Amino acid sequence: MTTVICPYCFDRAPAARLPYRCLMMATGVRGGTPCDAEPDDVWADFMGPSLPPSRRLRGPVFPAPRTLSSLGSTSARQPCPRCGVATSVRVCRGCHNDFPSEYCDQDSRIIALVGAKASGKSTYVSVLVNELRGRVGREYNISLPAMGAETQRRDREMEEDLYERLRLPDTTRPAAMGFNDPLLYRLSVPRRGRYAKGSRHTTLVFFDAAGEDLKSAEAMARYTQYLAAADGIILLVDPLQMGSVRDRSASADGPPLPAVETSPQQIASDLAAQLRSHGRSVSRGRVTTPMAVAVTKTDALRALLGAHSPLLRNATHTGGELDDDDRLAVHEELRSLLSDWDSGVLCRQLENDFAELSYFGLSALGAPPPADAPADAPKSGPQPLRVEDPLLWLLGRRGLVPVRKSQPEGQKENRTGKADA
Ligand SMILES: Nc1nc2c(ncn2[C@@H]2O[C@H](COP(=O)(O)OP(=O)(O)OP(=O)(O)O)[C@@H](O)[C@H]2O)c(=O)[nH]1
Ligand SMILES: [Mg+2]
Ligand SMILES: [Zn+2]
Ligand SMILES: [Zn+2]
Structure with a gap:
């Protein structure tokens, strides 16, 4: 299993355990409303006091499902539990920085x-x-x-x-x-x-x-x-x-x-x-x-x-x-x-x-x-x-x-x- 080291706070985590961030996109499905941005305090703490309050608002973060089938996969998309739209953006558990796509697919060397x-x-x-x-x-x-x-x-x-x-x-x-x-x-x-x-x-x-x-x-x-x-x-x-x-x-x-x-x-x-x-x-x-x-x-x-x-x-x-x-x-x-x-x-x-x-x-x-x-x-x-x-x-x-x-x-x-x- 790939272990991901966060390049921002250096927390180590199995790739399959990384939380997801909702992209707040419209579903296209009639009646579906996209998620609203909410304050991401974990990330704001990491970024420090110079971050303007308006930038603290980001797409909601939700945990990776703990099912057997999700364990092996790293870049799979997951539907947001609130709005139902799938996202592939993974974030660090420790600091909530977003990882670039593909970052979690391979080992990293710092x-x-x-x-x-x-x-x-x-x-x-x-x-x-x-x-x-x-x-x-x-x-x-x-x-x-x-x-x-x-x-x-x-x-x-x-x-x-x-x-x-x-x-x-x-x-x-x-x-x-x-x-x-x-x-x-x-x-x-x-x-x-x-x-x-x-x-x-x-x-x-x-x-x-x-x-x-x-x-x-x-x-x-x-x-x-x-x-x-x-x-x-x-x-x-x-x-x-x-x-x-x-x-x-x-x-x-x-x-x-x-x-x-x-x-x-x-x-x-x-x-x-x-x-x-x-x-x-x-x-x-x-x-x-x-x-x-x-x-x-x-x-x-x-x-x-x-x-x-x-x-x-x-x-x-x-x-x-x-x-x-x-x-x-x-x-x-x-x-x-x-x-x-x-x-x-x-x-x-x-x-x-x-x-x-x-x-x-x-x-x-x-x-x-x-x-x-x-x-x-x-x-x-x-x-x-x-x-x-x-x-x-x-x-x-x-x-x-x-x-x-x-x-x-x-x-x-x-x-x-x-x-x-
Ligand atoms: N002669 C020579 N001078 C160099 C070379 N590379 C860098 N310098 C000089 O060294 C200075 C500092 O280079 P930087 O790359 O900014 O050094 P740094 O280690 O990043 O410095 P900080 O960010 O302050 O820690 C440059 O402005 C150049 O004057 C080189 O290959 N040859
Ligand atoms: Mg420098
Ligand atoms: Zn981190
Ligand atoms: Zn959502």
Whole structure:
């Protein structure tokens, strides 16, 4: 039976148990009157006090029938007990948010995106989605439509802003100013194997937190439910926040350095503490949620990289497979760069806190924003490098994309940050 995780409040429920919402439509039957909207207090509580009273009125919610035949079905329509008109809209038991159609038909994978303010999270999601539909999508035969009206609207807006107007995203507003909706996508990957037919569908839930909310352990508590429900975490690290990179970049006549934000080691240790205290599984003291640590803005690091650095080109994805040796080459490169920048403080801490860890390096834009227009993307548009790697690694770990490995398992383990266990 499919278990549905609400992407808004992270309540878990069997799909068949989800309540329905009446659509308040006319029956067409003579004498039938449609239901009236009524205050939905559960939903209004979740949305917070900024919701105007008029918007609290919504179609009545009614429970799923507890019959045997309804148990197996997830998307079946049910007649509203009051007006008799069938509806297929399911809502969360916990918060009464409506699920987009199809959301309840497949498992979902929640990917948490964390990182200090201005580390590049919002730019990254926008470019990642674009790459998964274009260059990368073609290699793996992936499709990634946005789910639900709200994600579809934001998806269009993100694309138009960055790729047509060449505008960078605004600072993401903190949760205290209202709830930030997650982005919901339906990922379809063709099944593999000689007799395999059709595609495998998974819901990808991206939650782009405001860096401002990750400043301290108290602020991060707002995101606890979300972090605890995550199947994988992508921690974005801005290299321009690392002391020695700043020192080296400040001398060049490049763009001005960004303001100093929360350090990645503080975010990582608060994150590990949150996950431990919320019952995420722990192995020998380390949190087992897979953790992709991605250094962003690698375009700004070119002067520090050797001519053959794997960070200067994209992974190949030949045959629609993830090349694990290529990932390990990137992992080693980043581990040595990071260790060089801070004498290994960040890596040691991450490796003590997280059991499944891989380092990545990416650039969403491929070049710094123009010096005379810092809120704009480079004139030639985003020319991303390696943005897909962290997500594909997380998906590969769950068997959702094929991974090609050339080394025996045992040796590989020793190179992925587990050596010092
Ligand atoms: N050089 C370079 N700069 C980038 C890149 N991506 C983002 N930036 C810069 O980083 C700034 C912040 O990016 P955002 O995506 O808004 O960062 P964020 O993590 O979402 O920030 P908050 O929403 O405040 O938490 C941008 O305005 C750019 O100036 C990149 O690939 N290369
Ligand atoms: Mg943001
Ligand atoms: Zn919910
Ligand atoms: Zn009704």
